[in-house]
Amino acid sequence: MFQFVSRLSGAALLLLAAACGQSDLSQLDTGAPGVKPVPAIARNQKIKIVGSSTVAPFSRTVAERFGAVSGFPTPIVETTGTGGGFKAFCEGVGPISPSIANASRPMKESERELCAKAGVTAITEVELGYDGIVIANSKLGPDFDITKEQLYLSLAKEIPDGKGGFMPNPYKNWKEVSPTLPDEPIMVLGPPPTSGTRDAFVELGMEKGAEAIPQLKALKASDETAFKERAHTVRTDGVWIDFGENDSAIVQSLVKSPEAIGILGFSFLEQNGDRVKGARLGGVDATFDNIVDGHYGLARIMFFYVKDQNLPLVDGLADFVTASVDEGAAGEDGYLLEKGLIPLHADDLVKQQEIARQLETKVHTY
Known part of the structure; x- marks a missing residue:
């Protein structure tokens, strides 16, 4: 049901809501434990990014360029600190929750457990660069x-x-x-x-x-x-x-x-x-x-963590990850160097780009 609902067009959502006796057309309950209801306007939902103040300037720079050239809304980047970012990230699945958590350290096992309790069970770690x-x-x-x-x-x-x-x-x-x-x-x-x-x-x-x-x-x-x-x-x-x-x-x-x-x-x-x-x-x-x-x-190393289950729920999420580790952004001559990013070694950046490509294939798997 969750996978099906996430891909319906606005008209199909109306029909489904009527068939189910749903009186509030602003939301549809996916029925998945720990997963927030999916708004009917999910396709217009901006990517929400929370977390590290150290990583935030890089995310904001990518977000501004992404919004200007991709056709998707400019992602929202909030500075909450790494720990506070993981807490918000782990609150649940859905387009109204953060899709990305910036981090200046790896995610702790206790934070992964917090995510799992809220139904956030598929998380991808991406390395952005050094600091x-x-x-x-x-x-x-x-x-x-x-x-x-x-x-x-x-x-x-x-x-x-x-x-x-x-x-x-x-x-x-x-x-x-x-x-x-x-x-x-x-x-x-x-x-x-x-x-x-x-x-x-x-x-x-x-x-x-x-x-x-x-x-x-x-x-x-x-x-x-x-x-x-x-x-x-x-x-x-x-x-x-x-x-x-x-x-x-x-x-x-x-x-x-x-x-x-x-x-x-x-x-x-x-x-x-x-x-x-x-x-x-x-x-x-x-x-x-x-x-x-x-x-x-x-x-x-600086990281950001992607909520895989949000890939089909928030348009442009996989594209934004790809843009973040693109050679033109995070490479040796990328524009993020102007913000102080220290790039990964070439082989390591290629690995992150492959991770981004794999996320693109997951958009239709949830």
């Missing part, structure tokens, strides 16, 4: 060259006390952490817990930094869960300030507060290079080339 997580500050602020171990010692809620135990983080000034760091108060503007950027930062930065400390390395060997709790828990004493799901707002605040540093995506550093600068990480500059070749230690 670096940068430590940035105002052009007027001091220069930073910081290691991952120093990041951990500066920002973890509790650190080793030198006696085999742990103590609340006592450091208030960068120079207290290391004499090589600036003589400035520690003040970090960062993404909230729902952000994939924060997840990636604590995993790629703080966790790796914790592993450099013998006591924590031993803890990881004996109790990995306890180790991750120590390594991933960020200070709550006002040193780290959750700044919402908006890297642009972090940039604006850094300009106004030269003493602060911010955690944000590389693309935002690229777009605001006249106002903010990136710190070196263990002597390595946060540059396009260093991220591509793997020398920069805070790089990650």
Whole structure:
């Protein structure tokens, strides 16, 4: 019934509604558990995209071009953070629910389970490109060259006390952490817990930094869960300030507060290079080339997730996925590079293009 209804024309929907005794012609219930009723105007429904603030600028750029040249309505892109995006994405199937979730980290198993409970059982992961997580500050602020171990010692809620135990983080000034760091108060503007950027930062930065400390390395060997709790828990004493799901707002605040540093995506550093600068990480500059070749230690892949069951319900969905990973968009000379995208290696991009082609064949299978 669900597959049949999704393909009916507007006139056929009216006939079906009358035959079923349906008095409200605005919706038809598919009968599938966890699946929202399908509006009769589904063919005019815009593609809805939610999720990561880091991926959003790339999605918006593709959406604007897609709306201008494809003949389909311009997709709606909302910034909710990776975690918030998955929550909305997993609410159910149907054209009124998000069809794509942008993410700056992979989907967790718990999020897949949340989707499954709502009937979202067919999800396709697509890699868009690379991004670096940068430590940035105002052009007027001091220069930073910081290691991952120093990041951990500066920002973890509790650190080793030198006696085999742990103590609340006592450091208030960068120079207290290391004499090589600036003589400035520690003040970090960062993404909230729902952000994939924060997840990636604590995993790629703080966790790796914790592993450099013998006591924590031993803890990881004996109790990995306890180790991750120590390594991933960020200070709550006002040193780290959750700044919402908006890297642009972090940039604006850094300009106004030269003493602060911010955690944000590389693309935002690229777009605001006249106002903010990136710190070196263990002597390595946060540059396009260093991220591509793997020398920069805070790089990650950006993703978007497609709700396959929405393919026949939202016109243009498969076409939009294809447009997102097209060579002209995400390739080495694609227009997304102007927004700060770091492209996948050629072979990896070809794999994503094949995934997009497979989605096009699924449009008529649900």
